[in-house]
Amino acid sequence: MAHIVVLGAGLGGAIMAYEMKDQLRAEDTITVVTKDPVYHFVPSNPWIAVGWRKREEITVNLGPTMAKKGIGFKPVAAEKVFPEENRIRLVDGSDVRYDYLINATGPELAFDEIPGFGPHGGFTQSICHIDHAEQAYAVFQQLLKNPGPVIIGAAQGASCYGPAYEFLFILETALRRAKIRDKVPMTFVTAEPYIGHLGLDGVGDTKGLLESEMREHHIKWITSARVKKVEDGKMTIEEIADDGSVRAERELPFAFSMMLPAFRGIAAMRGLDGVSNPRGFTIVDQHQQNPKHKNIFAVGVCVAIPPMGPTPVPCGVPKTGFMIESMVSATANNIGNILRGKEPDQVGTWNAVCLADFGDGGVAFVAQPQIPPRNVNWSSSGKWVHMAKIGFEKYFLRKLRKGTSEPFYESLALKVLGIDKLKETHKG
């Protein structure tokens, strides 16, 4: 008999629990331990921040679904994991013991690394959590009343660039609809060395596509930017040259700013010898298994993935839904194998498939594998991306509410959109 604990119930952890449950033997048990009893669909947060979605439309109360599936559910945050003792201490002082632990705790948002940065007492907004997105919506309302300059982007060490571009263009669409776009100068500030790098050294023609969209929408940009500090209405940034020196320092005024932070692993998983890397991300092999503690697995944003290559300002690699699903399926099958006395043999594809909605259009890309040179290096734009993103939202939320465990992206992105055919037809 084995007890499997899934730590975290976000995009990765929730579907991890469903898929893992299907792999258990009759005598095994599974428990989800998570900070928040309610799931929020993070990819819809940019819509929350401009009022196109309300909280109740993108949330799922996980307790009843987990109970229906026969999955134990403990909505209490972890304080510390003790890998040598197979034990998790929770913030209420209780302990949870495990035979197998699957870390799915996503990112901790490193706002504190830049003075004045972020929504917790700083001056920039965030869309990484639904609470932040709601706060951003309140500030967006003020912008509608008192239009002024806007700065959108991603700070040094960020790894999630797609949502920064997404929010930039969604906000641009919302400002046009409100008929105040002419009063709002917009600048995109990013750690990326060029527009469309995305932490992946570009995919297909993302550079050309995104630059072109920005020109068409009168948006200026600053690349290789390091945010030095943020004050009320003023962001100080350094432009970094290829040799790492500061080429220029600039002060940018703003009435509204949304900047994505760098990510790190959660405190409960940081500083664990052989388990976490210096940023607190969990080290795994190709089977999603930690090499030192073989009963620890990890899926999602909390997994340690090295950067694509050196850039003047550090840029992380994105971990998107498709990739996370591939990690989840591999992990469920591998633990299922171990429970039956076999070796883990499933490998996640870790391919990057992303739909970036722009409000009335969008950009999609597929990178297989993530690191160039690639077999599929494809990008495209059009109104269909906006519709596909809505499809993603509806399908994923329905799947979570029903507790179904089949991989979503495989069926939507690869089959419905016909992206599997791109293997033969598109090359970068």
Ligand SMILES: Cc1cc2nc3c(=O)[nH]c(=O)nc-3n(C[C@H](O)[C@H](O)[C@H](O)COP(=O)(O)OP(=O)(O)OC[C@H]3O[C@@H](n4cnc5c(N)ncnc54)[C@H](O)[C@@H]3O)c2cc1C
């Ligand atoms: C704004 C935004 C938009 C995105 N849009 C897309 C998109 O359109 N398509 C796409 O493919 N990807 C998108 N992504 C990337 C990625 O798919 C999401 O970040 C996704 O939510 C990551 O899933 P995850 O399970 O790793 O982490 P999360 O979904 O963040 O889940 C982490 C879970 O861990 C829990 N947790 C945290 N700390 C603790 C603790 N101490 N104890 C217990 N539980 C804890 C949290 O409560 C949460 O349940 C987006 C990311 C962002 C930030």
